[in-house]
Amino acid sequence: MNSYINSPVQSLTKKEQLNFLLTNRIPRRWLTFFIGWYSQIQSPLLTKVSIWVWSLFAEDLRLQDAQKQRFNSLGECFTRQLKEGLRPVEQDEDIVTSPCDAIVGAHGEILGSSVFQAKGFPYDISELIPDRYLQEKYKNGKFVTLRLKSSMYHRFHAPIACDVNRVSYISGDTWNVNPVALKRVEKLFCKNERAVIELHSDKPNSSITLVPVAAILVASMKFNFLSETLSLKYKGPNILPCEASFSKGDEMGYFQHGSTIILFATANYEFCEGIKEGVAIKMGQALMTGHSTFN
Structure with a gap:
């Protein structure tokens, strides 16, 4: 049995179909391993270039909210911490x-x-x-x-x-x-x-x-x-x-x-x-x- 259904209710536009193919009909496991390795490379220059490329596809990337503005690896950027006070927590216990x-x-x-x-x-x-x-x-x-x-x-x-x-x-x-x-x-x-x-x-x-x-x-x-x-x-x-x-x-x-x-x-x-x-x-x-x- 196919692992997906493409019914009239769930039909996709051509743009969505392309998105699905590019992000799923690829060697997902090996690409994930690659990104895990790549994101740990310690190189401020490579990281800066990588973030610039990333920002072309993620217009809402807000690194100005991060505690630090310069990163030695892409992994540091992915797992960045935010400046104090930017995420107030609702304290009502209910x-x-x-x-x-x-x-x-x-x-x-x-x-x-x-x-x-x-x-x-x-x-x-x-x-x-x-x-x-x-x-x-x-x-x-x-x-x-x-x-x-x-x-x-x-x-x-x-x-x-x-x-x-x-x-x-x-x-x-x-x-x-x-x-x-x-x-x-x-x-x-x-x-x-x-x-x-x-x-x-x-x-x-x-x-x-x-x-x-x-x-x-x-x-x-x-x-x-x-x-x-x-x-x-x-x-x-x-x-x-x-x-x-x-x-x-x-x-x-x-x-x-x-x-x-x-x-x-x-x-x-x-x-x-x-x-x-x-x-x-x-x-x-x-x-x-x-x-x-x-x-």
């Missing part, structure tokens, strides 16, 4: 904040255990998250897809005050996660490399889980609380125990290129006003709200 800068994608209610990556393209929670306990927890809950464009700030942060006691890593493919691919590749997020991180809070009737999903050119996912770097080269155990505590807004880790985070929430959460598909959101902005009666 608010779940965005864990990253992103474009809001598919979101809404989980219909039983069915989640949508794009209109007409559902997948089952069990196909994305292997843990049966979490599968049951988020039935009829909420979800939101947050896409980090390559030009965006690539670090992600705790959306609530929480503890993390393990990370589940699932190796996989490196399909592009842009809207063009999501309209064409069935169950794309379930095919790609990803991690599952349950956030434990002091609200027993509420739950949040993050699923960072890697993609083409994403050389690795790095979590600040793990010694291992999770990438296509990682051959270790799939369950990585840890002991980490975070205040809301604390940095958790970063992608080495743009990608996606899918946030799952229990049914008592609602989306904040203004959250709709295609809207840009900053890390720390209000994303969802819970109800004190569920605390």
Whole structure:
């Protein structure tokens, strides 16, 4: 069976078809390895040229927001930190904040255990998250897809005050996660490399889980609380125990290129006003709200 559907509902323009071919019908794994190697080359001149070429395709690249303006490698630029105060965090304890800068994608209610990556393209929670306990927890809950464009700030942060006691890593493919691919590749997020991180809070009737999903050119996912770097080269155990505590807004880790985070929430959460598909959101902005009666 083909790994994608091209139905009238999901038909693509010629421009979109070209985008899909150029970013997916290529040796995705080897190109990702290459970018991982290339991005670590220590050369200020090569890095400056590379960033200039990159800016031709990413008009919204804002390096003036970075703590440092000169980079020794492309990887330093990809994983840049921002100047203090540029991402104020909503501190209301009933608010779940965005864990990253992103474009809001598919979101809404989980219909039983069915989640949508794009209109007409559902997948089952069990196909994305292997843990049966979490599968049951988020039935009829909420979800939101947050896409980090390559030009965006690539670090992600705790959306609530929480503890993390393990990370589940699932190796996989490196399909592009842009809207063009999501309209064409069935169950794309379930095919790609990803991690599952349950956030434990002091609200027993509420739950949040993050699923960072890697993609083409994403050389690795790095979590600040793990010694291992999770990438296509990682051959270790799939369950990585840890002991980490975070205040809301604390940095958790970063992608080495743009990608996606899918946030799952229990049914008592609602989306904040203004959250709709295609809207840009900053890390720390209000994303969802819970109800004190569920605390």
